[in-house]
Amino acid sequence: MGDRQFHVLYRQFLFQMVDREVLSAHALGDANKLLGNFAATLIWISIPFGVMALSLDSGRKPWQAVLVSAWAPEHALIATTMLVTGVFAVLSWDSIFPSRRDVLVLAPLPIRAGTILAAKAASLASALGVAICIFNAAPGLALPLALIPPGSNLLDVLFSLLRTLFVYWITMAMAGMFVLSFVMLLQGTAALLPRALSLRLSSVLQIAAFCLFVGMYFLQPSLSSPQALAEPLNRRLLAWLPSYWFLGVFQKFEGIAGGAADSTMAWLAVRGFAGWAIAVTAAAASFLISSIRTLHKTVEEPDIAPRSRGPIWLPRFGSRLETAVVQFSIRTLFRSRQHRVIVSFFSGIGFAIVILFVKTPFAQQMAAASGTGPLREVTLPLLASSFVMMCFWILGIRAAFAMPTALRANWIFRITPVAGGLTALAASRRAMYAIALAPFWTASAAAFLWLWPWRAAVGHLAALGIAGIAAVELCLYGFRKIPFTCSWLPGKTNVHMTVILCLMLGLNATYWAAYYERRALGDGGSYAVMLTVLLTIALVAWWRTRDRAKSEDAPLDFEEAPAPAILSLGLHRDGVFPID
Amino acid sequence: MLELRRVSKAFSGIVAVDQVSFTARSGEVTGYLGPNGSGKSTTMHIIAGLIEATSGEILFNGLPVRGNPIAWKRQLGYVPEEPHLYPHLSGLEYLTMVGQLRNLPSKTTSDQIDGLLRLFALHEDRHLAISSYSKGMRQKVLLSAALMHNPDLILLDEPFSGLDVATGLVLRSLLQELARRGKVILFSSHELETVERVCSHVVILHRGKVVADDSIEHLRTLMALPTLEEIFSQLAVEQDTAAVSQRIADLVGA
Numbered sequence: 001m002g003d004r005q006f007h008v009l010y011r012q013f014l015f016q017m018v019d020r021e022v023l024s025a026h027a028l029g030d031a032n033k034l035l036g037n038f039a040a041t042l043i044w045i046s047i048p049f050g051v052m053a054l055s056l057d058s059g060r061k062p063w064q065a066v067l068v069s070a071w072a073p074e075h076a077l078i079a080t081t082m083l084v085t086g087v088f089a090v091l092s093w094d095s096i097f098p099s100r101r102d103v104l105v106l107a108p109l110p111i112r113a114g115t116i117l118a119a120k121a122a123s124l125a126s127a128l129g130v131a132i133c134i135f136n137a138a139p140g141l142a143l144p145l146a147l148i149p150p151g152s153n154l155l156d157v158l159f160s161l162l163r164t165l166f167v168y169w170i171t172m173a174m175a176g177m178f179v180l181s182f183v184m185l186l187q188g189t190a191a192l193l194p195r196a197l198s199l200r201l202s203s204v205l206q207i208a209a210f211c212l213f214v215g216m217y218f219l220q221p222s223l224s225s226p227q228a229l230a231e232p233l234n235r236r237l238l239a240w241l242p243s244y245w246f247l248g249v250f251q252k253f254e255g256i257a258g259g260a261a262d263s264t265m266a267w268l269a270v271r272g273f274a275g276w277a278i279a280v281t282a283a284a285a286s287f288l289i290s291s292i293r294t295l296h297k298t299v300e301e302p303d304i305a306p307r308s309r310g311p312i313w314l315p316r317f318g319s320r321l322e323t324a325v326v327q328f329s330i331r332t333l334f335r336s337r338q339h340r341v342i343v344s345f346f347s348g349i350g351f352a353i354v355i356l357f358v359k360t361p362f363a364q365q366m367a368a369a370s371g372t373g374p375l376r377e378v379t380l381p382l383l384a385s386s387f388v389m390m391c392f393w394i395l396g397i398r399a400a401f402a403m404p405t406a407l408r409a410n411w412i413f414r415i416t417p418v419a420g421g422l423t424a425l426a427a428s429r430r431a432m433y434a435i436a437l438a439p440f441w442t443a444s445a446a447a448f449l450w451l452w453p454w455r456a457a458v459g460h461l462a463a464l465g466i467a468g469i470a471a472v473e474l475c476l477y478g479f480r481k482i483p484f485t486c487s488w489l490p491g492k493t494n495v496h497m498t499v500i501l502c503l504m505l506g507l508n509a510t511y512w513a514a515y516y517e518r519r520a521l522g523d524g525g526s527y528a529v530m531l532t533v534l535l536t537i538a539l540v541a542w543w544r545t546r547d548r549a550k551s552e553d554a555p556l557d558f559e560e561a562p563a564p565a566i567l568s569l570g571l572h573r574d575g576v577f578p579i580d
Numbered sequence: 581m582l583e584l585r586r587v588s589k590a591f592s593g594i595v596a597v598d599q600v601s602f603t604a605r606s607g608e609v610t611g612y613l614g615p616n617g618s619g620k621s622t623t624m625h626i627i628a629g630l631i632e633a634t635s636g637e638i639l640f641n642g643l644p645v646r647g648n649p650i651a652w653k654r655q656l657g658y659v660p661e662e663p664h665l666y667p668h669l670s671g672l673e674y675l676t677m678v679g680q681l682r683n684l685p686s687k688t689t690s691d692q693i694d695g696l697l698r699l700f701a702l703h704e705d706r707h708l709a710i711s712s713y714s715k716g717m718r719q720k721v722l723l724s725a726a727l728m729h730n731p732d733l734i735l736l737d738e739p740f741s742g743l744d745v746a747t748g749l750v751l752r753s754l755l756q757e758l759a760r761r762g763k764v765i766l767f768s769s770h771e772l773e774t775v776e777r778v779c780s781h782v783v784i785l786h787r788g789k790v791v792a793d794d795s796i797e798h799l800r801t802l803m804a805l806p807t808l809e810e811i812f813s814q815l816a817v818e819q820d821t822a823a824v825s826q827r828i829a830d831l832v833g834a
Contacts, residue, residue, distance in 0.1 A: 311672065311707055324680030328669075335668040335709075408664040412725070415628050416681040417653040555649070 005111050009119035013095070013102075014126060042084065042134045049077055050138025056146045063149055070147060072224040074250055077139050078175050079217055079243040084135050085176040086213030088128060089183040091341065093206045096124060096187055097291055117291050124180075132176045140168055167253040175246040178276050181283035183209055188286025192293065203337040207344050214348040216241070218355040229261035229268075238268060245272035317430050321418060325427035326434050329401070329483045333435060336405050339484070343396040350392025353507060354385040378456045378521060384514035386448075386464055388507070390440050391471055397436040398475040401428070401483035410485040410558055420480060420556045425549040429476055431483050437468040459521045466534040473541035478548055480557045487559050581605050582627070582733055582764050587636030589622050596622045598788035599636070604766045604781070606732075609759045611775040611796075612768040614785035615816050620768045621661050623785070624737045627766070628658045640733060640764075654682070657731035661738045661768075663718035667711035671702055671721050674710060678725045689728065696724040700747065715742030723751070733764045740771055752778055776808040786816040 052073050056066065089096070098106070098120055106116055133140075144164035148157050186209060190201045220241050223234055238244050248268025317326035333339050358381045404410065418424065444464060448457040520526035582604040589597040597619040604610035614620045625631045627638060629649055638645045645652040665674060672693065679689035697703040700720040710718065719742045726734060736755075740748050755778050759765050769775050775782065776796060784792040792799060792815050796808055805811050813821075 311670075320680040320683045320686070324677045327673075327680075328666075328677055331669060331673065332666075405668065406664070406666050408662070409666045411628075411630055411660060411664060412678060413681065414630055415653055415656065415658050416678065417650040417683075418681055419650055 005115050006119050006122075009106075009111070009116060010123050010126075013120050013123035038131075039134050042131060043137065045080075045084075046135045046138045049073075049080065050142040052076070053139045053142040053146055067147070068226060070143070071247060071251075072222070073139075073143070075222075075224045075243060075247045077136070077143070078171065078246045078250065079220070081132060081135060081172045082175050082179045082243055082246075083213055083217045084131060085128060085179040086183070086209065087345075088131050089180050090206055090210045090213070091345075092124070092127070093183075093187070093202075093337070093341070096120075096184060097191065097287075113292055117288065120291070121287065128176060128180055129173075132172055136169070136172050140165070140172070144168055164254065167250060171246055171250040171253065174249060174272070174276050175243070178242060178246070178279050179213070181276075181279035184283040185279065185286050188283065188290040191290035192286075203340065206337060207340060210341065210344050210348060214351060216243075218352045226261040229264040235264070235267075238264070239271065242272075242275060244268055245275055248272050249276075317434055318426070321423060322427045322430045325482055326431045329431040329435055332405050332484045333397075333400060336484075339400040339403060339405065342400040342403060343393070346392045346396025346399060347389070350389045350396075353388050353392075354381075357381045357384050357388070357511075377452050378460070378518055380511070380514050380518055382451075383460065383517055384510050386444055386460070387467060387510050387514065390437075390444070390464060390468055391506075393440050394432070394436045394468065394471045394475055397432065398479075401431070401479075402481070402486065403484070403488055404486060405484045407485075407487055410482075413482050413485050413556070414558055418482070418556065422546065422549050424480065424482065424556055425476065425546065428479055428481070428483060429472070432472045432476060437465075437472055441465055441468060456521050459527060460517065463517060463530065463534055466531065466538050470534065470538040470541045473538065473545045477541075477545045480549070482556060486557050581639075581641055582766065583639040583642075584623070584627070585637045585639065587623065587626060587633045587638065589619070589626060589631065590634045595788055597626070597633075600785070600788070600790055601636075602783045602790060602793045604733075604764050606762050606764045607759055608780045609755050609765045609767055609778050611779035611782040612766055612785070613770075613772070613775060613782055613812060613816070614768075618785040618816065619788040620785055621737055624658075624661075624735055624766075624768060628656065628660075628735055629653060654729075655732040657726035657729065657734045659719075659722045659726045659734075659736045659739045661741070663715060663722055663742070665710045665718055665721060668709060670707050670709055671697065671713065671717070672706040674721060675724055675728065679728060682729045684729055692728050693724070696728060699750075700724060716744055716747065719743055720747065731763070733766070734758065736765070736767045736769075738769055739767065740769060740774060748774075772807075772809045772812055782808070784812060784815050791815045 056070055056073065061069070098116060102116070144161050147164050148160050152160065186205050187202060190198045190205055192198070193201060220243065221237070223229055223238060223241075223244060224247070228234055229238070245268050248265045248270075249272035251265045252269035252272075314327045314330060317323045333343070441461070441464060445457075445461050448460055451457070452460070516526075517530060520530045584603075585601050587597060587600045588595065600619070600623060602610075612620055612623070622631070626633045629645075629652065640652065640655065669677065675693045675696070676689070679686075679693065684692075694703070697706050700723070702717060702720055702724075705713070705717065710721065713721070719739070723739065726736075734755075739751060743751060752774060755765055755767065767775070767779065779796065781795050782792065782799070783790060792811070794802070796811075799808075799811050800806065803811055803814065805814065
């Protein structure tokens with residue numbers, strides 16, 4: 001009975017990783033498409049890593065030097081696997097412990113708590129394992145192939161390949177488990193606190209964990225050379241960088257000597273094994289204790305932390321309808337963890353690009369070049385970064401708007417006399433300005449007025465504001481919804497190709513725009529031309545969005561899937577079978 | 581006056597509502613009855629504008645509601661069967677949002693919300709998230725949201741579900757009071773005793789079709805049956821209830 005229950009629960013929990021409540025009715029039962037999209041994105045990311053692993057320069061170097069030069073791609077793969085696992089764990093935050101619904105459904109049934117927890121842990125481990133396997137599919141094969149010593153006989157080739165394959169996959173699995181254990185430990189510890197406090201803290205921890213993974217990935221220095229590893233000053237830093245611990249584990253398994261860095265590698269490997277063992281044991285213990293506690297507590301207390309007594313004041317945002325939509329959007333974004341994670345995810349991508357702008361040799365060269373003259377504080381990386389961060393922040397808010405909250409509660413918007421077209425556009429537009437553009441612009445104003453001479457700061461803020469208006473208007477083109485009320489249809493966002501191509505072109509354009517802006521800030525004529533161009537773009541975008549909304553007589557969208565052009569009569573159900 | 585003319589709805593070829601026609605007049609509470617799956621909630625959804633009818637027409641005060649759905653929704657108050665509400669909002673925030681969506685004047689709305697919350701004994705909990713409300717409290721929020729704009733037509737789908745005895749009694753007399761004040765009330769329920777006390781006119785639905793549309797008094801005389809329960813059993817219950825209950829008890833080995 002226990003085995004059967006385990007299998008049923010395992011399947012159930014595995015498919016709960018996707019929140020079907022947010023999906024369009026058209027997509028119900030088709031969550032596989034969403035998982036397919038996720039897998040395709042991981043494969044897309046894994047291909048360049050595979051190419052990187054295959055292009056190890058084994059030219060005329062001694063074999064030992066080739067193995068040492070492989071440390072950098074090995075570390076990059078370990079760090080990226082940890083990032084993928086971390087992002088995965090953060091996104092499936094609510095699936096780690098049995099939910100309130102799980103408890104309400106399963107508690108009255110004759111199932112042992114241990115079976116529920118084992119099925120939950122197994123489903124999580126399976127989903128994570130699949131994510132790690134998909135991401136490492138290309139490099140996991142390419143790197144062992146690249147590390148086959150030259151001039152070996154067939155048996156040696158086979159042995160070397162199998163050993164490196166084993167070492168590679170075991171290291172990646174350990175690194176992934178370490179990150180997952182860390183997240184489970186965080187959540188498990190929070191779950192031990194009083195329920196209301198733990199729910200509030202949990203949402204903060206989720207965002208903090210996300211920022212930690214993204215920040216660590218992009219901010220950690222490159223220390224993958226024997227010299228950097230052997231440097232005593234770096235030892236304190238390495239003690240806090242788990243991706244290097246697992247590089248040590250990889251080398252320990254592989255048995256590769258690193259010369260001067262040998263002792264550091266051995267020390268890192270010890271930290272890796274010890275860290276892994278501690279994290280896994282602590283996570284398992286906290287999972288068990290907090291799950292059993294959660295099983296009892298969730299029935300008694302609600303999922304959303306009850307608000308403290310007393311109203312929260314929000315200003316008016318125009319007409320009654322506009323005020324309703326903007327206040328609803330603000331409250332939803334501030335109280336819905338899922339939506340905050342979406343915004344954080346986009347901000348994380350923006351932050352990663354900003355780090356690239358600041359850290360790449362090209363960026364540093366440009367920053368150095370702009371470090372003279374009266375505008376020496378106005379550096380190109382900072383100018384470009386503000387545009388990039390703003391665009392990703394606006395995109396994140398727009399993406400969050402498209403994901404519903406409590407989808408079945410949207411009937412209230414459908415039975416109230418809310419017109420589509422321009423009225424709805426005005427409300428959504430206010431929400432975008434109030435939540436996306438205004439806070440970002442205000443924060444930027446504070447930062448730039450503090451960092452730069454006021455003339456340069458004001459000049460940049462004007463340009464940033466107008467560019468923000470253009471970005472908001474572009475995002476709202478064809479948006480015929482009230483934020484957070486329309487179902488979501490997986491597969492409509494083609495992120496794999498289009499977005500990445502746009503990103504590459506857009507980043508290049510941003511850098512050159514920042515270059516032009518810096519020049520324009522010191523020259524009134526150029527600045528006027530720049531503002532005129534930006535204003536024209538913003539006006540065209542505003543007019544285009546408005547015109548599209550005006551031309552649509554259709555009511556608001558609450559269902560992402562369009563109504564079929566041909567309605568099936570289903571005649572076969574009455575006994576008339578279709579003729580082939 | 582609400583008038584449904586040959587309204588039908590089919591889902592992928594399966595007919596849920598079949599040529600339903602009836603009239604609900606102002607000044608009376610019309611009971612809309614039927615067994616599970618008979619198409620009551622589907623009809624309610626069609627009238628509320630949540631789904632579109634496959635065919636047929638709905639008129640309110642002689643005007644087709646399809647012509648101007650926005651104006652139609654201004655006159656409508658709706659309490660759905662399931663209390664789907666935004667759980668992250670407090671009761672007060674939810675009702676304020678509904679008032680804003682209905683473009684009601686802010687001062688009067690806030691007074692009305694305050695009054696409704698007090699009368700429904702929700703005032704103490706008005707700042708708590710709806711997620712922490714009981715089913716009855718959610719039902720009270722739905723009732724407040726449906727009534728706060730003084731609608732001409734009130735659609736109530738199982739409105740007594742989850743309410744405590746006192747609020748149930750209040751709602752019962754409230755419906756009669758609203759009908760006396762000229763509102764059109766269409767009210768669906770499985771509680772036949774309540775329907776018998778509150779409604780003057782009933783429409784009974786069975787397998788998507790109207791099988792009775794008359795005053796309760798007239799139905800009693802016509803069918804020579806003393807209670808609505810017996811009338812309903814005769815028209816819409818196909819099973820021999822005693823035999824079925826006996827078989828269930830036998831099946832589980834009780």
